Every structure is written in C-alpha cells, then in structure tokens.
Amino acid sequence: MAGTHKQSRWTYLLVLILLVIVIIWSVPIFGLLVSSVRPRDQVMSTGWWRALDSEEGFTLDNYRQVLGGSDQTFVNASGETVRASGDNLTQAFINSLTVTIPSVIIPILIAAAAAFGFAWLEFPGRKFFFTLVVAILVVPLQIALIPILRDYQTLGLTGSYLGIWLAHTGFGLPLAIYLLYNYISTIPKDIFESAFLDGARPMVVFARLVLPLSVPAIASLAIFQFLWVWNDLLVALVFLGGTNDVAVLTQKLASMVGSRGQDWHLLTAGAFVTMVIPLGVFFSLQRYFVKGLMAGSVKG
Amino acid sequence: MNTNITSAGPPAEGGNTFLVSLGRLAVSIFIPLAAFAVLWAGFIFLRDSNAPQTIIALVAIIWGVGGVALLFWVTDYVVNRMPVVVAKKIQPFVFVGPAIAILAWYLFIPTMRSLYLSFFGPQSTNFVGLRNYIYAFTDSRMLEAFRNNLLWIILGTGGAVGFGLIIALLADRAKGEKFFKSLIFMPMAISFVGAGVIWRFIYAYKPLGEAQIGILNAIVTLFGGEPQAWFTIRGLNNVFLIVILVWLQTGYAMVIISAALKGVPSAIIEAGRIDGASELRVIRSIIIPFIAGTLVTVSTTIIILSLKIFDIVFTMTNGNYGTEVIASMQYKQMFRFYDYGRGSAIAIVLVIAVIPVMWYNLRQFSKREGF
Numbered sequence: 280m281a282g283t284h285k286q287s288r289w290t291y292l293l294v295l296i297l298l299v300i301v302i303i304w305s306v307p308i309f310g311l312l313v314s315s316v317r318p319r320d321q322v323m324s325t326g327w328w329r330a331l332d333s334e335e336g337f338t339l340d341n342y343r344q345v346l347g348g349s350d351q352t353f354v355n356a357s358g359e360t361v362r363a364s365g366d367n368l369t370q371a372f373i374n375s376l377t378v379t380i381p382s383v384i385i386p387i388l389i390a391a392a393a394a395f396g397f398a399w400l401e402f403p404g405r406k407f408f409f410t411l412v413v414a415i416l417v418v419p420l421q422i423a424l425i426p427i428l429r430d431y432q433t434l435g436l437t438g439s440y441l442g443i444w445l446a447h448t449g450f451g452l453p454l455a456i457y458l459l460y461n462y463i464s465t466i467p468k469d470i471f472e473s474a475f476l477d478g479a480r481p482m483v484v485f486a487r488l489v490l491p492l493s494v495p496a497i498a499s500l501a502i503f504q505f506l507w508v509w510n511d512l513l514v515a516l517v518f519l520g521g522t523n524d525v526a527v528l529t530q531k532l533a534s535m536v537g538s539r540g541q542d543w544h545l546l547t548a549g550a551f552v553t554m555v556i557p558l559g560v561f562f563s564l565q566r567y568f569v570k571g572l573m574a575g576s577v578k579g
Numbered sequence: 580m581n582t583n584i585t586s587a588g589p590p591a592e593g594g595n596t597f598l599v600s601l602g603r604l605a606v607s608i609f610i611p612l613a614a615f616a617v618l619w620a621g622f623i624f625l626r627d628s629n630a631p632q633t634i635i636a637l638v639a640i641i642w643g644v645g646g647v648a649l650l651f652w653v654t655d656y657v658v659n660r661m662p663v664v665v666a667k668k669i670q671p672f673v674f675v676g677p678a679i680a681i682l683a684w685y686l687f688i689p690t691m692r693s694l695y696l697s698f699f700g701p702q703s704t705n706f707v708g709l710r711n712y713i714y715a716f717t718d719s720r721m722l723e724a725f726r727n728n729l730l731w732i733i734l735g736t737g738g739a740v741g742f743g744l745i746i747a748l749l750a751d752r753a754k755g756e757k758f759f760k761s762l763i764f765m766p767m768a769i770s771f772v773g774a775g776v777i778w779r780f781i782y783a784y785k786p787l788g789e790a791q792i793g794i795l796n797a798i799v800t801l802f803g804g805e806p807q808a809w810f811t812i813r814g815l816n817n818v819f820l821i822v823i824l825v826w827l828q829t830g831y832a833m834v835i836i837s838a839a840l841k842g843v844p845s846a847i848i849e850a851g852r853i854d855g856a857s858e859l860r861v862i863r864s865i866i867i868p869f870i871a872g873t874l875v876t877v878s879t880t881i882i883i884l885s886l887k888i889f890d891i892v893f894t895m896t897n898g899n900y901g902t903e904v905i906a907s908m909q910y911k912q913m914f915r916f917y918d919y920g921r922g923s924a925i926a927i928v929l930v931i932a933v934i935p936v937m938w939y940n941l942r943q944f945s946k947r948e949g950f
Contacts, residue, residue, distance in 0.1 A: 326792050328794070400674065411687065540779075
C-alpha cells in the first residue's frame, strides 16, 4: 500500500485492533503461567493479575510438588496443618515420551513405505487399496475403540506400550500415507529409473533415495503426529487404562482436575508441565508445522 | 543392506550347488528366526522387568522403533531369497503390506465389527435388533447430546472460521503480521485437557464477597454483577465450553485462510479499489469468492473435529449440567455402563455423520489423474 496519510492512520488502527485480539488470545496462557509460580495461599486468595501487589513474590514450590511428588505442608483455613501428597508428573512425563516417540516414528516408517509402494510400484489392487485409504481419512476413531479393546483384552495388550503404539499407528496411518503419497509421487521419475537400471532393489531405492528426499514432508508429518499423540486423551484412556505406572500426562492432568479441582496452584503448574514440550516444538518448528497443516486439513 | 551371504554361509565350491543352496536356505530361515527371537526377548523384558522406568522407556523406544525397521529388513531379505518371478510379485507387498494389515485391523474391519456389535446387547451375546439405535435416537440424554453437538458444530466452526478469517484479513494488511499470527496460532499446540484447565481457571467461581480468582467473575463483579458458577448455567454452559474450541482452532483457520489470501491476485484487488469499491466491498465481492474453496475445506475439518469432541467435555463437566456430547456418551456406554451394544451403535451414528465428507473426498480423488 502506498504511504498516504489516511492509509497510515488506518494501519495504526489495524495494529491496535490486532493487539487487542492478540492480548485476549494470550491472557489465558499468561494467567496460567503467572499462577503456577505464585505461592499457594496467594493463588487461592487473590487474582493472578494482582501478583505484583503481594510481597510474597514467586516460588517454584508448585512445580516441585507436581513434578517431584514431594509432599507439601500448609495451614488450611481452619488453622490446621495439612500435608498434601505430590502428584509425580515426572513419571507421567516419561510415560508420555515413551508413548509418543514410537507412536510418531512407527507410523511414519510404515506410511512412507506404503506411500512409496502406492506411488512407484505396480501391483494388483493398487487403486482399490488407495481408495480405501482416502475413504478412511475422516472416519472417527470411535468406531474402532470397542472392537480393538476386545482384541487387546484377548491378547493381553491393554495397558501396554505396544498396544498404544499400534493404536496410534493405526489411527495415524491414513493421513500419513495420504500426505506422504502426495509428496513421494511428485519425485521426478528419472531418479528412480536410473537407480532401477543400476540394479538397485526397491528396498535400497526406498532407504537411500526416497526417505532422504522426503525429509521435508516427513518433518511436517512428524510434528503433526507428535502433537496429536502427545495431546491425546481418549486413546490413552481407552487402551492404557488408569494405572499409574503407564498413565500419560493428559490422563494425569485430567485426573488432577477431578481430584484437586480447586488446587489452582497445582493445576496451573501441572497444565504448564504438559504444555512445555508441545510449545517448544511449536515455536522451534512452526514453519514445518504450517506446511503439514496445509497439506492435511482432512484428518478424521 | 547385506546381500553378501558368503560371509554367513559356506563358500561356493565348484559344482557343489546343492550344499550352497542348502546353506542359503539355512541362512534365510535362521535370520528371520533370530530377528523374531530378539523381538520376543524385548517383549518379555518389557512385560516382566522391574528395571527403573527410564531404562524400560529407553528399551521400549529402541525395541519398538528398531523392531519395525528390522521387520521391514527381514521381509525384504526373505523375499529376495525367493525365485525372481515370485519375488517380483511379492516385492510391492513388502512395502504396502504392513500398512494395509494395520489399517485393516484398526479401521476397516472394526467398522464392520462395530456395525455387527450394535445389533447386540451389552455383553454382545443376545441379538436385540434395532433397539440400540432406537435408544440412540430417542433417549433424552442422547437427544441432548445431539443438540449440543449441533451447537458445537455451528458455534465452534462458525467462531473459529469467522475469527480466523477476520484476523487473517487484518493481519494481511498490518505490519508485524508474523508476530500476531504466531501468537494466535500458539494454542494449536496445547492439548484439549490443558486448555480445559486454562479455561476452568478463567471461569473459576468464588461466592460473592470473596475475592474472585477467575478473571471472568472478576470482570463481572468489577462492573457490579454477581459472580456466576458458569458451568452450572444450563444451555449457556455449552457456549462456555465451545469458546475453548474456538480459542484453540482459530489459529488453524487463520493460518490456512491467510495462505489462501496470499494467492488472491493483487491485480484484481487493485482494479476493484481503482473502481472506487470500499475495502469491505473488495473483501466481500472479490476476496471471499476467491478463497471460498479454502473456507469450505477449513470448515469441514473443524466440523469433523467438533463432531468428535470429547476431551473438553470429559475434563470440564463430564457431561453434567446438560453438556453431554455424542463422544462422551459413547465413552460412558463403554466404560461406565459396559454396554458395548449401545457404545457401538453411537459410534456407527458418528460414522454415518461423516459419510458426506467421505463421499466428497472420494469424488475429488477419483477426478485426479495418474491413478
């Protein structure tokens, strides 16, 4: 736009409106962050926006309690000293990593292989199977919960990592295959022809050529799948069950809401613990994430 | 990749092809067996070990990821031991086979199985005909869930796409576009459960007279209003929950719409402006028609998301005070009432609801060339 007087005034107005919207959008997260570092009695008695009024300052005790599971003593409203047990989100944090890392890598490996097969190999039923993949893209995963839960009960897979990896693999595959197919099918044909002429086997072509060439698409997909698995609650509830030694962060946080619904100093710290990694991934890899979103706005 | 079997099998001697192929056979049986033994040992370790959590987690990750790579490598190895004609036929299935098998187990077949189970009672033993569907479409809580889901779809999608469009249009014309967009987009990274906690805190309620710690009630009391327990206000409480979805998804809508805006040819927009059209007119008559396809795609995605919404309701109200949705009802049928028949019927209802989108996707796909 040319910089006439009228237009520049408009630009200031625009920026002002945007600032207001952005502040409204950020206040919820900001309030959470501030509350998570305020002492317990402060969080309970005054709003977080008055944090600077108080002389007690800030503390990391809330994080110590939710992460370390260390007990905390405090004096309650009626003057008694109360001990509150910690929540040990550290364990849940490790569980979340254990669930998430393979649940990202396994489906991507399998989907990349399948996408390569669909794009560059000839076999009977190729179109039929790929049509099925497209059809299943938007099917809600609720459809699979009961049948798969029964299979898991028979196989003894409920509450096991293997069970939930496979479940996330199954539910993530359609989109992963679809996105990677779109990418891998656009790799120039000559690259393959010369490799096949040299006598390379498809597995070698896949590992040495296709995978390295697909890194941008794989990165987008990995971020997508990572956020999806890390933030998932339903699949974890159904297939991991409620036992503490395998429960992931979202399960723990949801159960904290149930058991400590008013302990805002702990809930805010706990919520922030669950958000640290996805926010980190988001800010460092936003570019890839946006690309993945653009390519795959069809997930079921 | 190891195709040099002489290091493992006996060296080929002149004419002694029988021994060589016996050796080859032994090796090609031994390698898959060894691979499966390793995987099995890992499985047993993970199931029974009392090692510290971190070690188990590490082993689990290596075992899970390495296992898949190993399986691919071993099947490829075995296929390549086969006669060339057979190998050529089987080769593609080494690549697409695992995916098809997993999709079959986790999505294709379950659709049929859920359909079948939906005609049976809670324990799936007695045939009940359409009774579960009659329940799904007549029970008062189910009807409430349908009404609420409709609300989620209309307000959630409308809100997210509406705000997304407005913010994208504003940001497109302002300086510091990246900064603004990045902050609006940020909630996309947060889980529904995390967002639930964030918004519970905003809606937090203390009786009149006490200092309000929830910002919404603080604002209400600042203007002389009475603090409200927002989640117990029937009807309106759904809207308070839907706000969370809008907060989370606006960034998504904005990013996609914003990319589409960059694709609108500036020549057309300039032409409109030179003709004296107001900025609003330019947006309504030139830009919106141009990005209509994108708006439909974004809306569809958020509609499907709203249809399946579960986590927010589960953590915030657990369906109480008239906030039940279809997915939360399905979860309750499964895990509170152990009624697999009703649970399956509700899942089938969800699938029926997405059939139009599925049909549209398939039609788009069949138009594509190269397949």
